[in-house]
Amino acid sequence: MTTPAPTDLLLDATGVAKRYGAVAALRAASLQVRRGEVHALLGANGAGKSTLVKILTGAVHPDAGTILVAGQPRDIHSPAAARRSGLVPVYQEPALIPDLDVLDNLRLTGTPVEPVRHWVAELGLGRIDMRTMARDLPLASQRVLDLARALAVEPEVLLLDEMTAALPADLTERVLDVVGRQRETGRSVIFISHRFIEINALCDRATVLRDGETVGVVDMAPGAEQRIVQLMLGAAGAERAAAAAVATDATRRAATVHATDATSRLRVRGLRAGTRLHDVSFELHPGEVLGLVALEGQGQDELFGVLSGSRRADEGELHVDGRPVRFGHPADAIREGLVYVPANRVEALLMQRSVRENIALPFSARLRAWGPIRTRVEASQVSGAIDRLQIDTRAQSEVRRLSGGNQQKVTIARWVAQGVRTMLCFDPTRGIDIRTKREIYALLRELAANGAAVLLYTSELEEVRLACDRAVIIFNGRVVEEMEAAVADEPNLLRAAYGLPPGEALPEEAVATAVEAIP
Amino acid sequence: MSVVEGTTSSPPPAWRTADAWQRLFRERPIVPLLVLLGALVVLYQVVQPGTISPNWVGSIIRNAVPLAILAACQTLTMLTGGIDLSVGAVASMAAYVMATLVPSQGPVIAIVVALAACGLAGLANGIGVGIFRVHPLIMTLAMSLVVLGLMTVYQLIMVAAGSRVPPEIRTLGGGTSFGFVPHNLLLFVPLAVGIMWALRRTGFGRLLYAVGDNERAARLSGVRVWQVLVALYVVSGLLAGVAGLVYVGITNVATVTLVDKYVLTAVAAAVIGGTSIFGGRGGYAGTIVGAIILSLLTNLLTVLQMPEAARQVVFGAIILAVAAAYTRITSEA
Known part of the structure; x- marks a missing residue:
């Protein structure tokens, strides 16, 4: 040049x-x-x-x-x-x-x-x-x-x-x-x-x-x-090396869980919505963390919108535990056990309210829960969730004074407090520190180990190996590939995310850098 | 993959005390409000020595009660980021409908019908705001015109029936015991305790704050926001009705515009009381103190024999000053 x-x-x-x-x-x-x-x-x-x-x-x-x-x-x-x-x-x-x-x-x-x-x-x-x-x-x-x-x-x-x-x-x-x-x-x-x-x-x-x-x-x-x-x-960062322990653990668990459970918690068939999501199908099983990888604007926002009940699909079917469902409001999705953790915490939090009120928000959502709050039950559920996520509660009177990582934990704790069946996470670790990220991976693994199904969209490719059992790659509003976490290294994911066929092998060094991160 | 780096260094001590003050104001707005109230009492004593007496306190509180109930409507709706400007017309309707029905139906049926009408007006507000997403300002302002129009028609129909404020309402709304304990406290204390309890300890109360703080977050958590808003505006309508009945107990004369002039004062009481007009923050205790402060202020300006125009200017200016100070102190930089 x-x-x-x-x-x-x-x-x-x-x-x-x-x-x-x-x-x-x-x-x-x-x-x-x-x-x-x-x-x-x-x-x-x-x-x-x-x-x-x-x-x-x-x-x-x-x-x-x-x-x-x-x-x-x-x-x-x-x-x-x-x-x-x-x-x-x-x-x-x-x-x-x-x-x-x-x-x-x-x-x-x-x-x-x-x-x-x-x-x-x-x-x-x-x-x-x-x-x-x-x-x-x-x-x-x-x-x-x-x-x-x-x-x-x-x-x-x-x-x-x-x-x-x-x-x-x-x-x-x-x-x-x-x-x-x-x-x-x-x-x-x-x-x-x-x-x-x-x-x-x-x-x-x-x-x-x-x-x-x-x-x-x-x-x-x-x-x-x-x-x-x-x-x-780029070169494999220190970040990846540090979290590698979690990764090996994850893959180990994956193997055991997969064998035991075959029925799907969530089945998506031919989903189409808006101008970007054209035709997406996949299955999410109890006990697994399914990664979803896509470049920006490939239809993932629409997909999560439909799954969380925020928007309607133009076409396609959703089945939860084998039953067909149709969501007109997030409340419908929540009733079917599909809970949503958005990337943008501003969307999910009551910034001026306390940690407790934020976590307890879904408790009061249904009409029949509008009456007196059972304070003791609430307190124990909330503090249980706080302990489990290790939320730093020093500034708990107003959520906006918490750090980004702690805020994100609050959005997750809200659902963990009452038990999770299916959790939809949209890039939950965006813009938060590495320690909290690792805690979140560990939590997702733990939820899956307890029989929950987790769908994790991530914009950070290494998260697939760190937290997921397998990954679905979406390009141009369609599922282009599905791979086990074991082979879902970054070059492979990126290649698939750009819609390139699997045949095109990447140069040796790229593979080497990605592999050496995992001992 | 953005890079997050360390945030700012720790703030200097002076800033820290300011921060502590801010926090006090934000979390316990009742404290500075009580200080302000005390200061006004002292001012009163200086300007008009010797006026302060049990009787005087009684009359201030008696007048503050209906204002505080009217301000409850504003507090509750403002917590969701709304407002209810129809309370004046609705409260007047309660008073007028009740007074005109008493001669033919007796007080019980008259009160029930009057409150039912208020509930209906609230329901219409709730449907407009919650389901058709009309801005609360527009919806309730329009509703107040609709109610006023309907009452004008009703007035023509009922002109021959005559009107009477029953003694029960007069005693409860305007009466006092021992010369200084206003009877309307009998109604107000349980009502106020109930509202404060509901805001803190019921699911519905929590949802008012949630909807006002972040409607989208509430929706994502499974809250059907329209249900909350419809219920809220019905409650607001009913409370306005109660306030109207208390007012008519004090004035003893029902007209279709009886309560109109108190609407903005009620909004001011809620704002002074520390409820954010943008929603999500505030409470009823502050509103009550706000209503007492405004009641005291009205009384003071009357006693000073200011001309009506000057009185309004001073009144407005003080409300503005308090609200501005409040915003300045509590808002995040």
Whole structure:
């Protein structure tokens, strides 16, 4: 790889850092985009991709770092400033205002109409009625319009964040074709996607982020994927080594439990919901922790929404203990023993109330429990749960004063207090410290050992080996693979999560680093 | 995979004491409120030496009771992040319907019918807020107009029937024993104890706090929020009815707008009493003290013979000052 002369760089961002409170979302990210190239930006969930995109497009202000556009330092303090510098984004979600027609939407951003028409035709949407309300357009058309609107202002650098996720195959092809041809006019594209096939076909180079840092820039040539996966994984951290003891324990238990129980606690058949969850089927048995692995936005949010009773499925069946069920409200799911622990503790906690009230909340939920509280029973159940999860109760009068880890324990304790049959955990260890994480793994194992069934969605791949018996991998709203925890090492999971077939072996070193973590 | 690093260093001592004060205010708002009440009494003694007597205390409390009941409606609804602005119209309805039915039906049936009407108005509020998700402010404001309209029609129909406030209501609402013990305490003490107990020790009370603190969390825990809201607004309607009956016992004359002017005072009593208008925090004990403070303040401003306009300005300003101080002290930075 040759180092280009500085003037060749259309965009040069170095040392970009951003922290949110105690969390460092970006520490030292850099991104160099040459004139006339399509550049992929890659990284596992939480690596900092979206923060970097937001900084480059003026939506978020960085704490540190310099951004040069065509060699000139730029202060991108607002989306408008980013546009003036020639950086135009197309975000993951449609950006048209639903209650305005297309023409008004274009006027709002001062976009010339004729170029938009041109690009819409070019992108394969044919002629579009400019007087249609944006909300009446199908999602794919909205995305294409977003792109056409961005192309119409002739941006120096076009940022595409998961542009193709909601598009059917034929439109995707046209989009990739048009995006690729941006090169011819000396313009550049930053392309973010979870689909390796697209990246391979379209991109010239790729920048890989891990834990908020740029860890490598790869020329897209045959075999580059493996190098990228390796970069995304990094070396096995101390974290994994420290928790390895739990892992071996987990796998040992798994073997014994599996043999004894064959009936499923929860059976999911052909579940479809929203625009992302297309067709998911799996079974969850009592006594096991089933891992669920997916990149962001592959339908897992919808899946957990349906299972926890928060949203309805468009299609498909749920069976609990062999009986068909249908949930219209979380209360229905809870009655069937399906309890939900969300990743975002703000969703689940009464921040101004005490630990006790938070844990006891489900006790009073049903109409018949509205009467006098049996204080002694409640106290013993609550303190039992507090002991079991070892919640630090020094600041128990208000949950918001607890640490993140303790807060998450409270959300789990709420269900543990009355006995768990089936627990749905959505990334329960997100943003909490390593010690608490390990306590949570141990708790999940213990629940399973006592006959509960646990479904654990995780964005941290090593958790599959640490806490699960087997894993189901979802890509593009469908189950693409299922594997035993014993073989679910990170390269294997990541490969499957990117929808790549199992045949593609990863380089020796990657496997070696992952394996040496487990003695 | 974000990286969590150590948080800020320990705060300096001065900040620590401020923190302790904040915590006191947040967890025991009743303490500073009682201090404020005491300060007002002292102020009263300075401005009007010699007025303070058992009789004076009795009259302050007698007037504070119906306000405190009306403020209970606000406290309960505010705990869920709502408000009930229909209490004025509903309380007036209770008083008027009761008074007009007494001549023909006798006091028992009159009271039952009056309270049933209040319960219905509350039910309508609850259905609007809980099921159709109309904002409580809009829903209850609209309901107060509906009730007022219905009462105007009712007034025309009942114009020949005449109205009478039965002696039982007069004695219970406005009477005193030994010259200074207001009888309405007989009604109020059990009611207040009941409300405080319900808030702390029943599932329903817990759910009011839960819904107000985080409706989504309550839902995820299996709470059907609409049920809580419907029940709550029915309770609020009934309490407003009781307050209306106590008011009419004091004034002895029922009109369809009898209680209207106390609605915002009741909201102020709850706010001064430390109940957060955003929900999830507060309690009834503070509200009671808040109602006494406001009752005292009204009395003081009357005694000072301020012109009505000036009195309203001072009254409003004091409520604002207390509420602002409260927010400042208790809110997290």
